[in-house]
Amino acid sequence: MEIRDLQETAALAHLLMSEQELREAFPAFEEMLSFFAVMQAADAQSGDADGGMAASSRVVNAGYFRPDAAPPAREDLSEDMLTKAGERDERFITIPNVL
Amino acid sequence: MGYNPDKDFVQYAQAWEEKIQAFIEWRIGEELLPAPVTAAGNIPEEARTQIAGLPFAVKDNIAVRDLPLTCGSKLLEHFRSPYSAAVVRALEAAGGFVLGKTNLDEFGMGSSTDNSALKKTNNPWGIDRVAGGSSGGSAAAVAAGIVPYALGTDTGGSVRQPAAFCGVVGLKPTYGAVSRLGLVAYASSLESAGILADTTERCRAVFACIRGRDPQDETSHETPEAAPALYHAETGRAKKIGVLSPEAIARALAADATGSEALEIAVQASILEDEVRRGFELAQERLAGLGHTLAPVEIPSLKYGVPAYYTIATAEASANLARFDSIRYGARPDWAKNPEELIDKARDAGFGAEVKLRILLGTFVLRSGFQDRYYLRAQRIRAALRRDFESLLGDSGYTDTAKFDALLMPVFPSRAFGRGPSSLSAFAQKAADLYTCCANLAGLPALAFPASVEGGLPVGVQLMGRAWAEGTLLDIAEGYEQAFPFPHPEGFQAFWRQVCTKPL
Numbered sequence: 001m002e003i004r005d006l007q008e009t010a011a012l013a014h015l016l017m018s019e020q021e022l023r024e025a026f027p028a029f030e031e032m033l034s035f036f037a038v039m040q041a042a043d044a045q046s047g048d049a050d051g052g053m054a055a056s057s058r059v060v061n062a063g064y065f066r067p068d069a070a071p072p073a074r075e076d077l078s079e080d081m082l083t084k085a086g087e088r089d090e091r092f093i094t095i096p097n098v099l
Numbered sequence: 100m101g102y103n104p105d106k107d108f109v110q111y112a113q114a115w116e117e118k119i120q121a122f123i124e125w126r127i128g129e130e131l132l133p134a135p136v137t138a139a140g141n142i143p144e145e146a147r148t149q150i151a152g153l154p155f156a157v158k159d160n161i162a163v164r165d166l167p168l169t170c171g172s173k174l175l176e177h178f179r180s181p182y183s184a185a186v187v188r189a190l191e192a193a194g195g196f197v198l199g200k201t202n203l204d205e206f207g208m209g210s211s212t213d214n215s216a217l218k219k220t221n222n223p224w225g226i227d228r229v230a231g232g233s234s235g236g237s238a239a240a241v242a243a244g245i246v247p248y249a250l251g252t253d254t255g256g257s258v259r260q261p262a263a264f265c266g267v268v269g270l271k272p273t274y275g276a277v278s279r280l281g282l283v284a285y286a287s288s289l290e291s292a293g294i295l296a297d298t299t300e301r302c303r304a305v306f307a308c309i310r311g312r313d314p315q316d317e318t319s320h321e322t323p324e325a326a327p328a329l330y331h332a333e334t335g336r337a338k339k340i341g342v343l344s345p346e347a348i349a350r351a352l353a354a355d356a357t358g359s360e361a362l363e364i365a366v367q368a369s370i371l372e373d374e375v376r377r378g379f380e381l382a383q384e385r386l387a388g389l390g391h392t393l394a395p396v397e398i399p400s401l402k403y404g405v406p407a408y409y410t411i412a413t414a415e416a417s418a419n420l421a422r423f424d425s426i427r428y429g430a431r432p433d434w435a436k437n438p439e440e441l442i443d444k445a446r447d448a449g450f451g452a453e454v455k456l457r458i459l460l461g462t463f464v465l466r467s468g469f470q471d472r473y474y475l476r477a478q479r480i481r482a483a484l485r486r487d488f489e490s491l492l493g494d495s496g497y498t499d500t501a502k503f504d505a506l507l508m509p510v511f512p513s514r515a516f517g518r519g520p521s522s523l524s525a526f527a528q529k530a531a532d533l534y535t536c537c538a539n540l541a542g543l544p545a546l547a548f549p550a551s552v553e554g555g556l557p558v559g560v561q562l563m564g565r566a567w568a569e570g571t572l573l574d575i576a577e578g579y580e581q582a583f584p585f586p587h588p589e590g591f592q593a594f595w596r597q598v599c600t601k602p603l
Contacts, residue, residue, distance in 0.1 A: 015443070028456055028526065
């Protein structure tokens with residue numbers, strides 16, 4: 001796990017975090033992930049005579065997950081559209097007189 | 100007695116509020132007339148008399164029309180709700196009325212209420228200590244006697260833990276027993292509206308009023324006919340209570356902890372403080388003395404409960420909190436170059452550090468390549484936990500016989516903790532959720548009530564029951580309360596002991 005992974009995750013989550021903020025969040029993030037890793041031991045129980053954890057699972061299909069990428073709206077709504085807009089006047093867009 | 104904002108009470112409430120800071124906004128001193136009772140026919144008379152004409156407080160992630168709905172966040176600091184949650188409407192229809200909105204950890208994420216971006220709430224038993232969380236404002240308001248009961252939400256213990264810290268009753272109902280319409284979602288498959296009350300009787304009355312199917316919440320259900328009655332159940336019957344051994348859980352956790360610093364902290368966080376252990380043992384003695392049969396039980400899958408809980412909760416939070424983008428909800432930045440920047444800026448300025456951490460975790464566990472390792476594995480553990488509990492308590496369809504009527508366990512390993520360097524770390528607070536989060540993972544009802552006072556602070560214990568068996572849990576706790584009345588903090592005055600006995 002590197003800070004770059006956290007940076008990518010923050011971008012996917014629409015969290016504009018500064019490098020400083022990411023560095024501060026990183027230890028807590030890593031601590032939680034290493035805590036989550038204990039769940040791996042549960043898999044070892046899946047072969048138990050009583051059916052274990054795998055046998056009792058009623059979980060969602062992995063195919064239902066969202067793609068790990070920015071939504072298409074990101075491109076459609078930002079640069080492309082804005083480059084087709086009229087000229088800018090500071091925070092405003094100048095609309096040419098048509099009539 | 101109905102709500103009577105006379106000088107004595109107003110002064111009493113204001114003096115407490117100055118010390119504990121339970122409310123984000125309240126209407127103390129205003130002449131508030133209860134709404135006409137419109138649902139009297141649907142509610143048992145015993146319940147109505149505990150609610151009609153009395154004020155209640157509402158955690159500020161539950162909608163009340165024209166009042167704030169901040170969720171304890173800067174992002175929603177100026178947002179006011181255009182409608183009321185189903186639970187609030189049900190209580191208003193029974194003659195109750197809202198006194199104010201209470202403080203909470205931002206979006207319900209925390210165990211102290213110190214994660215609120217708006218204010219810190221103090222414990223009425225000692226203002227240098229936290230009230231617990233995330234429903235800390237509601238618990239503190241009830242413990243101080245400002246309101247007889249309050250609504251909270253419980254995603255992983257957020258009603259029961261502050262109830263234990265403040266010495267009041269806290270009920271997390273069966274998942275689906277109460278409508279979630281009007282609750283700001285954090286982890287939809289885990290959370291439910293809950294009750295914090297001054298007495299078991301009051302808690303039962305409020306639950307009787309708010310439970311039931313709501314056509315606007317497809318996850319809500321009516322109580323099955325086979326479930327124990329909430330009122331007029333066979334009284335006095337001794338119950339079979341399974342006792343979960345905290346030592347066994349700590350040993351099981353320690354077995355997996357070798358080489359992991361995080362797990363070592365989790366093991367330490369799971370060990371009961373001496374005072375909590377004494378309170379837990381006293382509760383066992385007292386329950387046995389009341390005629391109940393107690394027997395030890397073990398739930399091996401419980402040691403995976405907290406990581407599974409935080410995996411699922413953060414994953415759901417990452418999706419639920421996507422709506423706070425300043426377009427649908429939330430304060431909008433002054434300007435942005437494009438919609439992407441608008442969203443990013445709003446979320447960066449609006450969310451606190453704990454919320455950002457949980458969104459990051461939730462996004463990460465759902466990323467391509469990591470879903471099997473985290474989210475799907477957590478779901479398998481959740482299913483196993485539910486099966487383990489059902490093997491002891493019976494299934495939700497009432498098709499089998501239960502070995503136990505309820506399970507007894509601690510609520511939290513410590514009493515209300517203080518602030519500063521000696522406080523529990525943020526990670527230890529999460530790890531310490533192990534006794535509460537399992538009820539949310541399994542969707543089962545759980546009731547926290549004060550067992551004793553140890554070292555000047557209340558110690559709560561928790562009963563967990565079969566799905567839809569809130570009545571059984573309340574019966575056991577009510578018997579305990581009758582024999583060992585619940586304690587109150589110094590300065591408490593009982594303004595709400597009398598109840599309205601005539602229709603308003």
